[in-house]
Amino acid sequence: MGYLSNMKAVIPAAGLGTRFLPITKSIPKEMIPIIDRPMIHYIIDEAIQSGIHDIVLITAHGKESIQHYFTRSHELEDRLMKSGKEEWAKDIKRIGESCNIIPVIQDQPAGLGHAVGCARSVIGDETFAVLLGDDMIDTTPYPGVPACTKQLIDIYEKQNMSVVGVMEVPLQDVVKYGIVSGPTVSDRTFKVQSIVEKPSIKDAPGRHAIPGRYIVDPIIFKYISETKPGKNGEIQFTDSLFQLAMNQGLLAHEFIGDRYDTGDRIGYLDATLTFGLRRPELKSALIELMKKHLKD
Numbered sequence: 001m002g003y004l005s006n007m008k009a010v011i012p013a014a015g016l017g018t019r020f021l022p023i024t025k026s027i028p029k030e031m032i033p034i035i036d037r038p039m040i041h042y043i044i045d046e047a048i049q050s051g052i053h054d055i056v057l058i059t060a061h062g063k064e065s066i067q068h069y070f071t072r073s074h075e076l077e078d079r080l081m082k083s084g085k086e087e088w089a090k091d092i093k094r095i096g097e098s099c100n101i102i103p104v105i106q107d108q109p110a111g112l113g114h115a116v117g118c119a120r121s122v123i124g125d126e127t128f129a130v131l132l133g134d135d136m137i138d139t140t141p142y143p144g145v146p147a148c149t150k151q152l153i154d155i156y157e158k159q160n161m162s163v164v165g166v167m168e169v170p171l172q173d174v175v176k177y178g179i180v181s182g183p184t185v186s187d188r189t190f191k192v193q194s195i196v197e198k199p200s201i202k203d204a205p206g207r208h209a210i211p212g213r214y215i216v217d218p219i220i221f222k223y224i225s226e227t228k229p230g231k232n233g234e235i236q237f238t239d240s241l242f243q244l245a246m247n248q249g250l251l252a253h254e255f256i257g258d259r260y261d262t263g264d265r266i267g268y269l270d271a272t273l274t275f276g277l278r279r280p281e282l283k284s285a286l287i288e289l290m291k292k293h294l295k296d
């Protein structure tokens with residue numbers, strides 16, 4: 001994929017996970033499982049399917065289990081091999097080899113913009129991707145459609161401009177997202193003219209929300225360093241993106257894929273059922289369970 005093969009992804013994972021207390025008191029939110037894989041595994045799989053293997057993980061003290069998960073464990077692999085569990089051994093090995101995690105500690109919870117800004121020295125002067133861990137975007141039901149981040153990289157390569165992934169949300173939901181609007185450039189793509197973090201319903205510029213997927217020019221680090229605390233007193237990434245949109249330009253692309261808000265309990269259960277039903281060894285037993293609960 002030419003010069004883009006070295007693209008890195010930044011995954012902010014330093015948050016306290018308050019929406020998932022009490023489990024997040026001792027387990028990082030990103031390590032909560034969907035079936036038998038932590039949520040962050042699905043996010044990193046999307047990066048890998050998009051050709052990205054270097055993951056800058058913005059993390060905090062006490063969340064080391066995320067790095068451990070993506071590091072090879074020769075001891076476990078050997079034990080599995082010796083006990084005849086070769087398939088498991090291969091799976092465990094594959095996870096440990098699939099990506100290169102570069103941990104960066106965010107020492108204060110100062111907002112998403114601040115979290116992304118922590119990656120500055122690792123990213124340097126290269127365009128990079130940002131994937132937020134609470135948003136799972138599933139393209140499996142759409143044969144031939146690449147992973148969401150790859151769809152955005154393709155737009156970036158074609159237009160040579162930073163791009164955010166967007167989806168249309170019901171009006172009452174605009175208060176939960178960064179919202180964008182602007183004139184159409186081509187099918188499913190428009191130029192961002194207005195971008196607001198969690199607007200009120202009456203101030204929303206439209207209904208296109210950013211569910212946590214971005215391809216950004218490194219000039220963003222300059223804008224982040226200039227961004228003053230905004231909504232909730234935090235350095236908002238959306239406010240830095242506004243500067244990018246006004247100066248270098250920013251595109252919004254309506255990606256193809258199903259999005260799950262796994263930071264929310266119902267969104268999390270929805271993802272668990274979807275991915276459970278997709279596993280051949282679980283499907284029929286899970287359907288039986290669902291029937292039983294529907295009867296009760």
Ligand code: G1P
Pocket residue numbers: 112132134135176177178179197198209210211212237238
């Ligand atoms: C963050 C961003 C917001 C984005 C959302 C997607 O908000 O600030 O712009 O739309 O993620 O999930 P959060 O949900 O972390 O409050």
